[in-house]
Amino acid sequence: MTDTTEHVSATGAPAPAEPVTPVAGPRRRDVLHFALRNRKVVGGTVVILAFLVLGLVAPFFTDHGPNEYVGPPSSPPSADFWFGTTTFGQDVFLQFANGIRSTFVVGLLGGGLAGLIGMTIGFVAGYRGGLVDELLNMLTNIVLVLPALAVLIILHAYVGITSVPMQALFIGLFSWPWVARAVRAQTFSLRSREFVDLARLSGMRPLAVIRREIAPNMSSYLFMTFILLFGGAVLMAATLDFIGLGPTDVVSLGLMMNSAVHWSALHLGLWWWFVPPGAAITAIVGALYVMNVGLDEVFNPKLREM
């Protein structure tokens, strides 16, 4: 691959490949100021928070489990059942709220783990260079071309996923390579700056140099990476759940679509069964992407006021 690879992130949107110029001291108040004035950041955050609150709070207001048969079968949305019921009389809204919960768990854990692995490999490869870099780079390239979902299907089918965190773990294990690439490239160019040399000369250990001198200079980029990984993990989990390989004892948005298709909700016209879960995923992932674009404008002064 040529160096242009680093410009392309998961969404196909270019990520800032040049490291942010080192700034002295924190500029948190500055960032907050611009973030609060950026409509994309605020809008995205509001959508995400709304879903998060819904997922966290809604399940507490009922004494039924999401899979219990509580109402008349196949009834359209009403005051009692906001999103209607399934062919078995399960409350779709209840399933929906619980599904959002597991969506966030998968996103946070899967995205977090992928970010952690990608950053570790990227930092070590970029900072160490030499043979370590060669080996890690090879590993990264291999995982990069390996179709992640196909591997996950095989793993899920054999291992039998029982819980959402376990699913997140597997997803995280196979979605880090582009992060490693980007972080490596940035570390590479930061490594030879004077302030890093100075830290090294003053006897700082390599880990401390990475943590205190290099990572803070790309913290904004790392944060945006995590957002994209979050969205990717959510989509991946929904895909696996839809195929029927996800955890079956927990409700997830993908599983809702799976059962809707499986019990022919399309032919029966039960649109309230399959529209909300997909809409929620689209809204959450879309809000994340939009937020990411907004954050890019916040962190990168060149893009502001466009």
Added chain:
Amino acid sequence: MRRYFGRKLAIYALTFVVAVTLNWLIPRFMPGDPVLRMLTRTSVSNPEAIAPMRAYYENVFGLDVPLWKQYLKYWVELFQGNLGVSVWLFPAPVADVIVDAVPYTLALLLPSILLSWWAGNKVGALAARRKWLDNTALPVSYALTATPYMWLGILLAWGLGIVAGLFPVAGGYSFEMRPEWSWAFVGSLAQHWFLPFLSLFLVAFGGWAIGMRNLIIYELEADYANYLAALGAPRRLIRRYAFRNALLPQLTGLALQLGVLVAGALVTEIVFAYPGLGHLILQAIQNQDFFLLQGVFLFIVIGVLAANFLIDIVYVLVDPRTRTGMQGAT
């Protein structure tokens, strides 16, 4: 250039080895006993049948010889094209089952990938620096690229298929027909093909449009663009140069997105019960047909690697820098 292709091929060969090894490792070293699981899932009612079935499976997996021999045997059988026997379509060999399904998947994937890439790039380039188009095309693109493939498929199947009744929503061709070379059959194929194609096309389109729009803006700020503008070159010309430069990262992006696109095709096929590889995966999972599942996995890996290599060749053709060996050996 030889170095460039050499390194690429080495990576792909290694990836293939890793994929095959994973395929071999997972059933053998995962917690639990896959043979036992297969036996329990097939729910044999007669207890006397379990022992011979167990012996059969152990023999098929080759579990009775040392590990390194099992591994070697696996490779040898792979090169003989022996991927095992399908349980679902017993006694059809897995390789045959897959070969029957591959044309359907390719017929979906190739047009949708190429057309969405082309159209997305065009629209993205138009949207850059054009306020009204940017304000309409960009939000739509973001919504599309955030949409899970299967959901768009479900919506299209429901809206255009069931409610409007314009298109059939299941199968690769009409259930009343048998495969033959006739206009009626080809028409039926095309009718069944259109909705899955459309949903794949739309989701992928959004991502390319966003990518191209951002790249063009980035390119228009580059020195060469400013220089051309200062010389008084027409805007059209500058944009054309920017477009050609922006195509390169988009091409790399295509290689990176292949896995996601294939995954999208798999679930779309499941939604439409389209008889490609995705449908096979679903059947394999529901019927506990592990040989079939692993065969499909290997096929997907080989396909993705081959496509990656094709893109590498195209990259060399369109980017002169890789040819002179100045760049590209990463």
